[in-house]
Amino acid sequence: MIAKLIEKIQEKQAPVVVGLDPMLSYVPQAILERALKEQGETLEAAAEAVWQYNKALIDTIYDLIPAVKPQIAMYEQFGVPGLAVYEKTVSYCQEKGLIVIGDIKRGDIGSTSAAYAAGHLGHVQVGSKKLSGFHEDFATVNPYLGSDGVKPFLDVCREEDKGIFVLVKTSNPSSGEFQDQETGGKPLYELVGKKVAEWGADLKDGEYSEVGAVVGATYPEMGRTLRRIMPHSYILVPGYGAQGGTAEDLKVFFNKDGLGAIVNSSRGIICAYKNKRYEAFGEAAFDYAARQAVLDMIEDIRNALREGTV
Amino acid sequence: MIAKLIEKIQEKQAPVVVGLDPMLSYVPQAILERALKEQGETLEAAAEAVWQYNKALIDTIYDLIPAVKPQIAMYEQFGVPGLAVYEKTVSYCQEKGLIVIGDIKRGDIGSTSAAYAAGHLGHVQVGSKKLSGFHEDFATVNPYLGSDGVKPFLDVCREEDKGIFVLVKTSNPSSGEFQDQETGGKPLYELVGKKVAEWGADLKDGEYSEVGAVVGATYPEMGRTLRRIMPHSYILVPGYGAQGGTAEDLKVFFNKDGLGAIVNSSRGIICAYKNKRYEAFGEAAFDYAARQAVLDMIEDIRNALREGTV
Numbered sequence: 001m002i003a004k005l006i007e008k009i010q011e012k013q014a015p016v017v018v019g020l021d022p023m024l025s026y027v028p029q030a031i032l033e034r035a036l037k038e039q040g041e042t043l044e045a046a047a048e049a050v051w052q053y054n055k056a057l058i059d060t061i062y063d064l065i066p067a068v069k070p071q072i073a074m075y076e077q078f079g080v081p082g083l084a085v086y087e088k089t090v091s092y093c094q095e096k097g098l099i100v101i102g103d104i105k106r107g108d109i110g111s112t113s114a115a116y117a118a119g120h121l122g123h124v125q126v127g128s129k130k131l132s133g134f135h136e137d138f139a140t141v142n143p144y145l146g147s148d149g150v151k152p153f154l155d156v157c158r159e160e161d162k163g164i165f166v167l168v169k170t171s172n173p174s175s176g177e178f179q180d181q182e183t184g185g186k187p188l189y190e191l192v193g194k195k196v197a198e199w200g201a202d203l204k205d206g207e208y209s210e211v212g213a214v215v216g217a218t219y220p221e222m223g224r225t226l227r228r229i230m231p232h233s234y235i236l237v238p239g240y241g242a243q244g245g246t247a248e249d250l251k252v253f254f255n256k257d258g259l260g261a262i263v264n265s266s267r268g269i270i271c272a273y274k275n276k277r278y279e280a281f282g283e284a285a286f287d288y289a290a291r292q293a294v295l296d297m298i299e300d301i302r303n304a305l306r307e308g309t310v
Numbered sequence: 311m312i313a314k315l316i317e318k319i320q321e322k323q324a325p326v327v328v329g330l331d332p333m334l335s336y337v338p339q340a341i342l343e344r345a346l347k348e349q350g351e352t353l354e355a356a357a358e359a360v361w362q363y364n365k366a367l368i369d370t371i372y373d374l375i376p377a378v379k380p381q382i383a384m385y386e387q388f389g390v391p392g393l394a395v396y397e398k399t400v401s402y403c404q405e406k407g408l409i410v411i412g413d414i415k416r417g418d419i420g421s422t423s424a425a426y427a428a429g430h431l432g433h434v435q436v437g438s439k440k441l442s443g444f445h446e447d448f449a450t451v452n453p454y455l456g457s458d459g460v461k462p463f464l465d466v467c468r469e470e471d472k473g474i475f476v477l478v479k480t481s482n483p484s485s486g487e488f489q490d491q492e493t494g495g496k497p498l499y500e501l502v503g504k505k506v507a508e509w510g511a512d513l514k515d516g517e518y519s520e521v522g523a524v525v526g527a528t529y530p531e532m533g534r535t536l537r538r539i540m541p542h543s544y545i546l547v548p549g550y551g552a553q554g555g556t557a558e559d560l561k562v563f564f565n566k567d568g569l570g571a572i573v574n575s576s577r578g579i580i581c582a583y584k585n586k587r588y589e590a591f592g593e594a595a596f597d598y599a600a601r602q603a604v605l606d607m608i609e610d611i612r613n614a615l616r617e618g619t620v
Contacts, residue, residue: 021422023425024434024435024436036436036437041436041437041438041439041441042436042439042441043434043436043441043443045436045437046434046436046441071418071422071425073416073418073422073423073425073426073429074422074425076425076426076429076430076443076444077425077426077428077429077434077443078429078434078443079397079429079441079442079443079444080390080393080394080397080443082429082443083390083393084390087389087390105416105417105418105452106383106415107415107452108381108383108415109480109481109482110482112331112381112383112384113383115333115381115383115384115386115387116383116386116387118387119383119386119387119388119389119392120386124334124353124356124387124388125334126334126346126351126352126353126355126356127346127351127355128351129351129352131351131352131353131356131389132389133353133386133387133388133389133390133392134386134389142415142417142452142454143454143488144452144453144454144477144480144488144489145477145480145482145484145485146482146484146485146486146487146488146489147484147487148482148483148484149482149484167454167455170419170454170455171419172419172420172455172456172458172459173458174455174456174457174458174459175455175456176456177456177457177505178453178454178456178498178501178502179454179456181491181493181494181498181501182493182494183491183492183493183498184491184492188488188491188493188498191488191491192488195487
């Protein structure tokens with residue numbers, strides 16, 4: 001799957017992923033009101049509003065980008081109807097030719113991780129049929145439980161040509177609390193990074209591995225080190241834009257081949273119409289505001305990379 | 311919510327929680343075949359089989375135990391229909407007077423954790439209504455992202471009288487890979503344990519805090535240390551039975567008041583009919599096999615605790 005992602009990135013000349021992380025407060029009033037009118041003040045109505053919002057965004061930006069990253073929590077908060085819209089969003093994006101990175105951050109003991117891996121990247125056997133629940137192309141994985149919690153995901157990646165991004169150094173302010181702890185003279189995130197390289201060593205598809213890593217744009221110095229530790233791992237970089245990471249910060253996450261990283265922006269894109277820079281679009285043209293924000297983000301990153309990676 | 315859990319534990323004299331972690335291979339053939347006949351080889355049929363299995367188990371054991379712990383991965387593997395059965399299971403158990411610990415192991419950056427906390431323990435606002443998605447009483451939380459990923463759960467615990475169990479030292483074989491790393495002379499799990507005590511310090515409801523911890527029965531020596539570090543945290547102890555932990559191992563997890571820990575068994579109970587010890591029940595009486603396994607587990611733990619805690 002990583003080879004397919006790279007192909008799409010090269011085709012669009014955009015190492016960019018848009019985070020479909022819809023808060024109800026982002027959804028334009030007209031869409032929300034129509035859903036509430038039709039379905040009452042229900043979880044179904046909230047989920048329907050999110051779906052209409054997503055669909056308009058996808059229809060307007062899909063041609064510019066290689067991939068999307070829906071954050072499952074934003075759907076899960078609306079219970080079962082929300083998760084039905086998550087699945088619908090995954091399907092619709094795949095129909096539009098987008099690679100889908102499910103931002104699920106799952107991770108558990110072996111037998112339980114196997115169920116997550118089956119539900120998100122693989123299949124379950126029901127009678128004579130192999131059926132898939134959420135069928136994302138990639139998923140994010142939490143490594144706190146160690147190798148036996150990650151291994152079932154590796155097995156599914158191998159069998160079904162899928163990929164994962166393991167949390168190594170997250171973009172949030174308190175990520176250092178545990179991730180930066182010195183362990184044998186090295187911070188924990190380096191140890192996790194080494195494991196990512198190990199886990200992915202026999203899962204290469206071309207130059208890169210199906211096992212990537214999440215490293216926040218907000219920590220470029222650590223990104224530089226991790227880039228070296230995991231030369232064959234793609235790095236999914238959140239934290240650009242709304243969280244404070246700049247295009248200049250991003251250079252360290254790329255390899256000399258211009259590949260090796262894909263940068264996420266969520267709120268900065270899908271909620272662009274609420275940003276001063278794009279407010280002229282108005283709420284009704286929220287999708288066109290998002291399109292312009294994608295174009296600007298791609299331009300920003302291309303400019304930074306033009307000067308070469310670090 | 312921790313005070314309610316303790317009340318139930320005392321009422322049943324059973325510091326025991328049953329893990330509702332249904333694999334399709336555990337479901338008796340007759341139940342599975344009926345579901346497949348009625349709904350075809352679909353995710354809906356698989357989910358329905360799981361529901362019938364759960365319902366029979368709950369009906370047969372609910373009077374013996376204070377709480378259940380459904381593992382959401384086992385439902386999530388069947389996609390949206392599976393998660394609908396997860397919610398139905400949570401509701402049904404609550405109707406039966408059981409406390410529900412959602413074993414969800416979620417954890418993300420602040421804004422995303424807030425969505426998980428709302429969806430599982432709290433509410434979302436839809437128009438003028440406050441609606442709840444999965445409404446468990448407790449949830450398990452992954453700490454890898456640090457305090458700002460845990461804080462939204464604490465806020466919801468405070469507002470809605472709910473509780474969490476934070477992963478500190480998990481029961482699986484490779485849990486030590488990261489959790490046991492020495493950080494400033496102490497293993498990481500101790501540092502996480504200290505944070506659990508801090509996070510819970512102003513969330514006490516009686517002698518215990520709404521912020522508990524997960525510590526595997528398979529690591530009793532570490533349990534002894536963690537018991538001291540987090541005196542006011544309830545410890546949810548997985549790993550008894552099928553994973554290898556014995557009743558003797560459990561003593562260290564309890565405080566001198568005989569409280570402070572609740573022991574989980576999943577497969578050992580719900581799949582008891584496949585165990586040599588209970589095979590005389592036969593597959594058709596899988597629920598009575600489970601009942602006997604619960605009675606034996608309670609007896610086993612009572613005997614161990616009778617000799618006093620350590």
